[in-house]
Amino acid sequence: MTDLIEREADLLRFATAGSVDDGKSTLIGRLLLDSKAIFEDQLEAVEATSQSRGYDYTDLALLTDGLRSEREQGITIDVAYRYFATPRRKFIIADTPGHVQYTRNMVTGASTADLGLVLVDARQGLTEQSRRHAVLLSLLRVPHLVLAVNKMDLVDFDQKLFEKIDAEFTTFASRLNIPDLQVIPISALKGDNVVTRSQQMPWYDGPSLMHHLEHLHIASDRDLRDVRFPVQYVIRPKSDDYHDYRGYAGQVAGGVLKPGDEVMVLPSGMTSTIAGIDVFDQEVPEAFAPMSVVVRLTDDVDVSRGDMICRTKNMPEQTQDLDAMVCWMTTQPLRPRQKLAIKHTTRTARTVVKNVQYRLDVNTLHRDQDASELGLNEIGRVQLRVTQPLLVDSYERNRTTGSFILIDEATGVTVGAGMVNS
Structure with missing residues (x-):
């Protein structure tokens, strides 16, 4: 390693x-x-x-x-x-x-x-x-x-x-x-x-x-302790030579994966063992962030895009309520009750802004707790409610599983970037 x-x-x-x-x-x-x-x-x-x-x-x-x-x-x-x-x-x-x-x-x-x-x-x-x-x-x-x-x-x-x-x-x-x-x-x-x-x-x-x-x-600097593997794509070749092949492609977000490791698939909670790890047409002995690999499991468990593979006793938090620092990136301000799309690792959902706790003055570190919205280029602490549970860590712990982007559903434009608080 x-x-x-x-x-x-x-x-x-x-x-x-x-x-x-x-x-x-x-x-x-x-x-x-x-x-x-x-x-x-x-x-x-x-x-x-x-x-x-x-x-x-x-x-x-x-x-x-x-x-x-x-x-x-x-x-x-x-x-x-x-x-x-x-x-x-x-x-x-x-x-x-x-x-x-x-x-x-x-x-x-x-x-x-x-x-x-x-x-x-x-x-x-x-x-x-x-x-x-x-x-x-x-x-x-x-x-x-x-x-x-x-x-x-x-x-x-x-x-x-x-x-x-x-x-x-x-x-x-x-x-x-x-x-x-x-x-x-x-x-x-x-x-x-x-x-x-x-x-x-x-x-x-x-x-x-x-x-x-x-x-x-x-x-x-990399997180080699917490295994985090967001599944991006399920690979099922149609070739006769690989008719039994089933792999899960993605980029390792944390930890080290090895064949023989017992793992859990979230959010289903099903457990299995890593059968092998592939990169292109060869098998590798281990994978760690930020490698892009294909993971094979010994059992035919139900795994799809947006799921996450982790250790059985070291799991990210499953939550629909996010407390995060958000940098707002568009001229239309972020306001409470606003509805947006949210993309976190490989999972996409919808979210609503519950409230703006404060706006941060990045020059003085002053927290304006009277602020009710965030304008273009402003940063503040925001609480969000998501339509389905996300598998998150704090941004301080893992910069990949602790971050997300907010998207305007009407235009598809990225309007905000968030960092999950611990």
Whole structure:
């Protein structure tokens, strides 16, 4: 199992966030450039555009701000995913917007991240947006956080200024649920401390940003204790060679599955034993999150899409009443008695909003208990009643079985994202 876990740990997902002009897009461009993840013609095009604008440097932000409206405004609007790799690890970057009006986009990009990267401008120090980004990453239970203090070259690599920002942010982060915090001084434009250690900051004895990303241990962040396997599809081949084959396809949401394990199928409560686990046309000795596999059982029990396979003595909660933090994503506000569709793992049901307990100010952490609705990009604690029981864990325990989305039944548009409270 250790070898399999280490191979999965070769992929690191991280989300970036920062205020306007903190250099987020430039930093991602620097990571892509220095890791040899862009083609020569791409670099030549960026260099030509930079020269045509009269810059005496290569504007690496042009590598990531792909939308025309982003280039015109000089800001990031949508979530942009970038992929690159080093000999040690593969990376998926979710370049998320920092504006408060795009909070929903940041929530989307950071929801699956292993690490959150927050940039601040060394000249500006911590801003309201910097604190809001940290709060959102904490709410989304992103287990690792890096504060990158950028543009150190514009403050003459001032050690005291960096230490002041470090101390201020560390004090603020102590109020949040952030298990792992690393603060790194960098210059994205010059490349200092991005991939290689900077000679300009001999007073800093920590790792470069790339070294930290490459060596971050994330295997222990996954829930290997609670077996959770939401069934997505029942496989019954019509071929004569496989006429007795019956498998249940899905993505492991938690725990470790092995042949011979006694399991229970919810909500029916029927028990059986795992006969085998298949990936494509081969059998594997075990499966764990986030592997997509086909599970075969020894007994012909009734299993269908939306059911969940778990251990007999370690089951998720079956409930029709959800108490959750919800990020609202549409202009029409969320109000009590509103009816919506809800999708949780592979199960879809209908739900009604019972009440809004409070609206959370993500800048100050103030709870507005007088709030009766949630507007666009607002986050609050909401109680829901679902038409059929869902198999949930708290979001803190399992980010997959503890999350859901809300859907407008008339349009099919996703209007909210929720995290189940413990």
